Amino acid sequence: MAGETAAGRTGDVGSPASDDAAESALSLAAIRAQFPLLSRTIHGRPLVYLDNAATTQKPAAVLHAVDAYYRESNANVHRGLHFLSEAASAAYEGAREEVCRFLNARSAAEIVFTRGTTEAVNLVAQSWGRRHLGPGDAVLLSTFEHHSNLVPWQMICEECGAALRVIPLTGEGELDLEAVPRLLDGSVRLVAVAHVSNALGALLPVREVVALAHERNIPVLVDGAQAVPHLQVDVQDLGCDFYAFSGHTVDGPTGIGVLYGRGERLEAMPPWQGGGEMIRSVRFEGSTYAAPPHRFEAGTPNIGGAVGLAAALRFLGGLPHAAMARHEQGLLNQAARRLAAIPGVSLIGGTAPRIGALSFVLDGVHPHDLGTFLDQEGVAIRAGHHCAQPLLHSLGLTATARASVAVYNTAAEITALTEGVERARRFFAG
């Protein structure tokens, strides 16, 4: 059960009364009004969007920022000497400053724009990995990893003759922190771990993993795609070497994401893609490369996406964080309580705090059938393996149903979910 709260979050939010209090403290109606898509109907029913871990809906502030950029400031960056090019460059580099503040990085030079979390991990695997991995070396992952923080490591390990190692689950389904010191032997070159599990919503003990790895001078990459939407992430406080997240799970556009890398790490890394923007000078005999972050941004970047991401981070930063966290936790607690009361429902996950998402299975009803049933009632959830097949395999499952919340969800929507699950149970039981 999600009894504990994450760092920076306080208070018991389990009771319906406090859910209501959090909703009014947030002016939930006003927040919802800023997300145009939330007002549409699906199959003639009001949309209940509980697939936020897959992607969130976008507030008008983001839509306007992207629209205004293309209408008023569109040009290529860092090239033209003309007015618009300077405006576009200022917007793009301003977005980088915004991300830097949001993550509390030391400098905007530590912020590399990517297509998303996946590309950020691939960047480190290709650039850092190719230089540092060889036969006999290993990369240590957790069992919880999304395929995007697993397959890039598998690929580079195969190429370099290195091995993948995995932090196992405890019998209770937690990350086995006690196994980590033993696994961090002389062969491990890097640790890559999720901050929050996308499949289960479990908050992982990233700070402890970083401390253990750093005692041995091993760098750590954190996949923050499911943490940034819900927690106040401070990369200096966390101490990790790399931190990756996507724009589209934090109310921003698709196709834009971020790799934070500690300055000295990025400085020591070679480019991973060649092209314009990332060079200092080019001769047929050879080229020299720009300093970070531009060294890692070959080609015309997603300028509109970066502008949209900055607007999303400003939007999120403008919400009262403690009230938002309390509200989201209240929704998850409500969902966990009501689902657990339905015969045949099992909640998936150990005792780690749940952040943003809750996974469950219903006896005798495949998650895809449940997903189709709920969709007919306008309720959008995710059903499947959540791109975390090794995790589900370790738990003896092939698929789960996952409900994931954002600040704009309501207690009434959680009720629509849980009542829908109960109706599905009766429908499929015949």
Place this chain on the structure above:
Amino acid sequence: MPDLQALYQEEIMDHFRRPRNRGALPSANRWAEGHNPLCGDAVTLALHVEDDVIRAIRFEGCGCAVSQAASSMLTEAVEGCTVAQAHALSEAFDAMLKPGAEPDATALQLGRLAVFSGVAAFPSRVKCARLPWHTLAAALAGSDRTVTTEA
């Protein structure tokens, strides 16, 4: 608006809850395993084919109601068919699930299998219904490789 009752027809739910021809087939001389990597649906077919006729067929598997009912109904439909007849059924089944298909055009040929016509209105579920048919094709082709719906 697609209708849930049209997808989960009574007969489909009956085959899901009480699958026919489920289990192993010791006399089998054709096998194939199919899976849908996105859903985790898995179906294994074992056939005994003699003189170009499917004398016996059994399935094993796990997954959603649609994939498991489709497997169960496939076994009933093709047992006793010639290989050519099974291929023709498979083609008619595929045609029924194509977007904009006229269910009436294939209904006569498909018989009871026509209850799956409602699946066409749920594009994300079409592959669930087709999985056992793809698996059958692989088994009849004599390839014991694993087939997936994500070709």
